[in-house]
Amino acid sequence: MAEAGIRAGCRAYFGYPITPQNELLEYMAAHMPKVGGIFIQAESEVAAINMCYGASAAGARTMTSSSSPGISLKMEGISYLAGADLPTVLINVVRGGPGLGNIAPAQGDYFQATKGGGHGDYRMIVLAPATIPESIELVMLAFELADRYRVPVMVLADGMLGQMMEPVLFPEPVDPAALPAKPWAITGARGRRPNRISSYFLDPAELSARNVKRQRRYQQIEEQEIRYEEHETADATLVVAAYGSVARIARTAVRMARSEGIKLGLLRPITVWPFPYSPLRALSRRVDAILTVEMNAGQMVEDVRLAVAERAETPFYGKLGGLVPTPKDILREVKRYAS
Numbered sequence: 001m002a003e004a005g006i007r008a009g010c011r012a013y014f015g016y017p018i019t020p021q022n023e024l025l026e027y028m029a030a031h032m033p034k035v036g037g038i039f040i041q042a043e044s045e046v047a048a049i050n051m052c053y054g055a056s057a058a059g060a061r062t063m064t065s066s067s068s069p070g071i072s073l074k075m076e077g078i079s080y081l082a083g084a085d086l087p088t089v090l091i092n093v094v095r096g097g098p099g100l101g102n103i104a105p106a107q108g109d110y111f112q113a114t115k116g117g118g119h120g121d122y123r124m125i126v127l128a129p130a131t132i133p134e135s136i137e138l139v140m141l142a143f144e145l146a147d148r149y150r151v152p153v154m155v156l157a158d159g160m161l162g163q164m165m166e167p168v169l170f171p172e173p174v175d176p177a178a179l180p181a182k183p184w185a186i187t188g189a190r191g192r193r194p195n196r197i198s199s200y201f202l203d204p205a206e207l208s209a210r211n212v213k214r215q216r217r218y219q220q221i222e223e224q225e226i227r228y229e230e231h232e233t234a235d236a237t238l239v240v241a242a243y244g245s246v247a248r249i250a251r252t253a254v255r256m257a258r259s260e261g262i263k264l265g266l267l268r269p270i271t272v273w274p275f276p277y278s279p280l281r282a283l284s285r286r287v288d289a290i291l292t293v294e295m296n297a298g299q300m301v302e303d304v305r306l307a308v309a310e311r312a313e314t315p316f317y318g319k320l321g322g323l324v325p326t327p328k329d330i331l332r333e334v335k336r337y338a339s
Contacts, residue, residue: 001091001155002027004139005063007173010089011037012055012062014048018070019103020159021093025065045070049077056086057197059185061143065091067159068109069100071117078152079118083199085184085214087146089139090124090154093162096322104322105159105245110299113156114273121211123218125153125225126273128243132166138270140171145225147180149217156272158295160245160324227270228279232258236265238337239283241304242293243269246325250293253330262338272300280307289313289337293330296320313337 002024005013013028025041032039038055042048048064056062066074071092081088094109096102111117113126125145129135135157142153186195201207229247232254233239242250247268257264267283267290269276284290289312292301301316308314317333319325 001065001135001139001157002031003170004136005089005143006031006035006037007170008140008143009061009174009176009179010063010143011035012052012060013037013064014040014042014051014055014062015064015066016042016045016048016070018067020095020162021065021067021091023162024091024093045073046077049074049081052088053077053081053084053086056081056088057084057186059182059187061089061147061179062087063089063091065093067093067095067103067162068097068106071109071112075112075118078124079120079122080199081152082118082122082124083120084197085150086152086197087150088152089142089146090152091139092154092156094156094158102322103159105161105295105324106322107158107244107246107295107299108297109156110272110294110296113154114275114303121215123151123221123273125149125151125221126156126271127153127227128156128270128272129161130244130248130268132161132164133168135161136168136170147182149221150184151217151221156244158245159322222274225271226274226276226278228276229266229268229270230279231266231268233265233267233283235263236283237263237288237339238334239265239267239287239290240293240330240334241267241269241280241290241300243272243300246293246295249325249327250330252327253334256327256331257334262334264334269300275303275307277303277307280304281309281311284308284311287312288339289315291330291333291337292316293325293333294318295322295324
């Protein structure tokens with residue numbers, strides 16, 4: 001993910017150590033200077049996110065990374081980034097919580113990522129990879145989307161992806177000359193009026209107008225940027241909904257179920273915001289149940305239930321505290337709803 005960020009044109013990285021994402025920080029420390037980039041290990045997560053604000057305002061492709069408690073500390077700054085319409089890429093390698101929790105894989109940060117987390121009416125695009133190759137692809141995409149819509153974009157990984165190795169093929173680095181122009185950036189004002197970047201607007205009418213404009217942009221994102229994967233759903237009578245590492249486990253459960261004659265499919269959101277409500281809604285009209293499986297107490301399941309609207313059963317199965325479900329665990333739950 002660190003190398004993908006560099007190849008995507010990231011030239012300003014600011015972070016603070018926390019397990020299980022320290023390898024990302026260490027890689028950036030070693031490699032950013034080689035490409036003429038800036039690496040700063042900040043004095044805190046709060047400092048790191050505000051450094052992102054400054055570098056993004058100056059037009060740089062900017063990234064930070066952390067794990068759950070560290071992302072919580074960054075939340076005020078993320079709201080400021082959104083309020084100033086500044087593109088930044090954030091990587092969250094989620095660990096068990098709440099509180100300090102542990103360093104095992106978890107998905108307890110879904111609400112925080114997809115429902116705001118910080119204050120005010122804002123959204124982040126949230127991308128959820130399931131493999132290391134896809135992590136590379138989605139980090140590259142994150143920079144593109146951040147610049148296109150002028151929003152923070154989060155890559156929502158977890159401790160399993162953060163500590164996993166898989167073979168990959170890296171794409172060629174982006175051409176710096178091909179990066180989008182940023183006429184809004186603070187780059188000096190010779191020959192033009194100075195740009196102003198702020199999230200501070202005391203006039204309610206002005207702040208309202210800016211928020212309305214931003215909400216229209218979010219609506220455009222929902223119309224154009226939904227990404228998801230369906231696996232073995234064409235004839236399915238039951239479907240598992242899962243994202244990230246759990247989805248790759250669920251694929252094995254699908255194979256096991258079908259070997260026993262159970263017509264199980266999988267729907268995997270790749271963007272967890274914007275969420276793929278429409279494909280889930282379509283599936284709910286022809287399947288008996290959609291089982292949501294997560295490494296938490298039940299978070300994405302709320303979006304699944306909004307999509308399904310009682311057209312099918314929507315049970316939930318979760319593992320907490322850093323425990324990871326197995327394919328057999330998922331298959332056992334599936335059999336409870338198989339006719």
